[in-house]
Amino acid sequence: MQRLVVRRGRSLVLDQVGFQLAPGRIIGLLGPSGSGKSTLLRSIVGNQIISGGTVTVLGQPAGHKSLRHRVGYMTQAASVYDDLSVKQNIAYFAKILGQRAAEVERVMETTDLTDQSDRLAMDLSGGQRNRVSLAIALLGSPDIVILDEPTVGLDPVLRADLWAMFSRLAATGLCLVVSSHVMDEAMRCDEVLLLREGKLLGQMTPEALMESTGAQNPEDAFVALIAAGGTAQPPSRKASVPKHRAAAEGKQP
Amino acid sequence: MKRTLATTGRVLAQMRHDPRTIALMLIVPSLLIGLIAWIFTDTPAFSRIGPAMIALFPFVVMFLVTSIATLRERRSGTLERLLSMPLAKGEFIFGYALAFTLVAIFQTMIAVNFAIWVCGLEIEGSFWLLFAVAALDALLGISLGLMASAFARTEFQVVQFMPALVIPQFLLAGIILPREQLPGVLEAIGDWLPLSHAIDALSDVAAGTVDSATAGSMLVIASWITAALLVGSLTLRRRTA
Numbered sequence: 319m320q321r322l323v324v325r326r327g328r329s330l331v332l333d334q335v336g337f338q339l340a341p342g343r344i345i346g347l348l349g350p351s352g353s354g355k356s357t358l359l360r361s362i363v364g365n366q367i368i369s370g371g372t373v374t375v376l377g378q379p380a381g382h383k384s385l386r387h388r389v390g391y392m393t394q395a396a397s398v399y400d401d402l403s404v405k406q407n408i409a410y411f412a413k414i415l416g417q418r419a420a421e422v423e424r425v426m427e428t429t430d431l432t433d434q435s436d437r438l439a440m441d442l443s444g445g446q447r448n449r450v451s452l453a454i455a456l457l458g459s460p461d462i463v464i465l466d467e468p469t470v471g472l473d474p475v476l477r478a479d480l481w482a483m484f485s486r487l488a489a490t491g492l493c494l495v496v497s498s499h500v501m502d503e504a505m506r507c508d509e510v511l512l513l514r515e516g517k518l519l520g521q522m523t524p525e526a527l528m529e530s531t532g533a534q535n536p537e538d539a540f541v542a543l544i545a546a547g548g549t550a551q552p553p554s555r556k557a558s559v560p561k562h563r564a565a566a567e568g569k570q571p
Numbered sequence: 572m573k574r575t576l577a578t579t580g581r582v583l584a585q586m587r588h589d590p591r592t593i594a595l596m597l598i599v600p601s602l603l604i605g606l607i608a609w610i611f612t613d614t615p616a617f618s619r620i621g622p623a624m625i626a627l628f629p630f631v632v633m634f635l636v637t638s639i640a641t642l643r644e645r646r647s648g649t650l651e652r653l654l655s656m657p658l659a660k661g662e663f664i665f666g667y668a669l670a671f672t673l674v675a676i677f678q679t680m681i682a683v684n685f686a687i688w689v690c691g692l693e694i695e696g697s698f699w700l701l702f703a704v705a706a707l708d709a710l711l712g713i714s715l716g717l718m719a720s721a722f723a724r725t726e727f728q729v730v731q732f733m734p735a736l737v738i739p740q741f742l743l744a745g746i747i748l749p750r751e752q753l754p755g756v757l758e759a760i761g762d763w764l765p766l767s768h769a770i771d772a773l774s775d776v777a778a779g780t781v782d783s784a785t786a787g788s789m790l791v792i793a794s795w796i797t798a799a800l801l802v803g804s805l806t807l808r809r810r811t812a
Contacts, residue, residue, distance in 0.1 A: 326812055363655050367810045381809065386657040397648030401588045402581070413577035414658045438588060454652070 323370035324357050324516075331357045333516045336371070339495065339509075341461070344488045346507030346524075347497040348540070354516040355497040356394055359464050362495065363391045376461060387415060390455035390463040394470075396447040397454075400440035404431055404450050407439055411454045425453040429483070445476040452480075456487070463487070465496045469503065481506045501536040512543060519543050574658055578666025579673075582640070586674070596636075597678055600628040601685035608690035621692040622777035623746045623770045625682055625701075629675040629709035630769060631737055637671060637716030638729045645720065654809045664804055668713050675709030676702055695779025704776060707792050708769045714799035721806030740766035765795035 324332040332354045339345055347355050360366035361373050364381015373380035376388055398407045408422050426432045429449040439447060448468055455463050465484075469477045481503070488494050488508070496507065504510045504524045512519040512527075520527075520543060524536065531546075533539035586593060604624050611617040644650040653663060679702060686692040694701060715736060723729035743753070743761035750761045761767050768788035775785040 367812050393648040395648045397652045401585045410581040
């Protein structure tokens with residue numbers, strides 16, 4: 319992503335944002351509400367009208383036809399049909415993606431929804447609905463999965479479950495981009511992008527974030543980074559040890 | 572094609588989980604036709620208004636259902652998700668059109684049978700043609716509903732399009748006063764509106780007076796459908812601000 323600019327009306331939503339992402343990692347996109355996280359994710363998916371800059375995904379411009387099979391996208395609101403069962407929801411999107419019925423079973427197992435398969439989406443809890451939405455994003459084993467605030471409003475146990483699931487998925491070599499406004503979730507990522515008021519404050523490992531700011535927790539680190547004007551340079555990649563084996567094998571950009 | 576049918580199946584499956592809507596859609600038109608027949612018991616007016624009602628319901632009901640269903644797709648994020656997938660806009664639109672046209676035909680079947688057997692309406696023309704006109708009416712409602720959904724942000728707004736787009740067409744269609752007796756300007760407008768032609772065509776079929784004017788009416792409806800679908804598909808955007 320190079321010098322991405324997005325305007326909505328007169329306001330600047332994203333201002334000169336640029337970064338590169340590697341496969342096999344969990345990338346956390348962190349920032350307060352309204353910082354432009356969803357817009358940034360939509361730009362990667364290719365749903366966002368951009369005013370400037372370029373977004374290249376897997377060697378193609380974002381939103382390219384060939385990417386529609388390779389990028390999974392989970393929107394912020396669980397975009398599922400309330401009046402369909404879990405299985406009907408997933409099966410419909412599977413047909414749109416040209417996937418077999420077995421793929422429906424696979425993603426239901428991955429997201430631990432097999433027992434809920436016949437329940438209507440409207441009868442599910444928020445966490446379960448999110449998992450249906452996640453299951454759809456995983457259909458067809460895309461190379462990149464974009465998750466917009468997947469853990470928002472979940473209780474801590476469910477949240478931990480989801481993060482464990484993300485780790486397993488990243489270990490299979492796919493690139494997960496997960497947004498969150500909860501700074502503590504930074505520690506669960508392999509790498510974090512910090513966004514504030516449409517500007518990228520930095521790209522670094524969570525460890526480097528803590529070290530460079532000397533803060534006790536990610537929340538304070540974020541504040542310290544803002545105070546420093548977001549000038550903290552992303553530390554060299556070599557210093558960071560990837561958490562997942564697949565990441566170590568995955569090629570660095 | 573496969574994705575079109577998958578979408579049709581999905582829309583019908585959604586309706587199956589909502590039996591109350593199905594019941595209302597299927598029963599209400601017949602009840603209203605019955606009420607009109609009752610009102611005009613001692614006059615010959617029902618033979619004129621009855622067919623007009625049969626033309627009206629697929630249009631009005633499908634307009635409402637489509638406008639709200641597509642608005643829900645836009646608002647719930649499912650449309651954004653679908654458009655980030657390899658689904659063509661045409662597949663989305665025709666999937667919906669096919670599902671709701673099937674429902675409309677089923678609805679018309681019940682209404683027509685009720686009008687004939689219970690209310691004593693006489694249909695002189697071909698039943699095939701009658702269902703073809705009803706299907707065309709339904710498609711008209713679907714295409715205008717799709718278009719209306721693009722210009723509304725909430726369910727409240729989209730429901731307001733019903734009086735805005737549907738009632739004027741109803742008033743100018745010649746049911747209340749024959750179009751020839753309307754003031755010149757209104758007659759000219761009424762002659763161009765699709766619902767007027769839907770009602771004309773269905774009345775022709777019911778009276779058994781199908782001629783080139785009927786074909787012309789169906790052509791006018793088809794043109795409106797095409798135009799509304801084109802505008803509607805322009806409003807399904809993969810990229811949004």
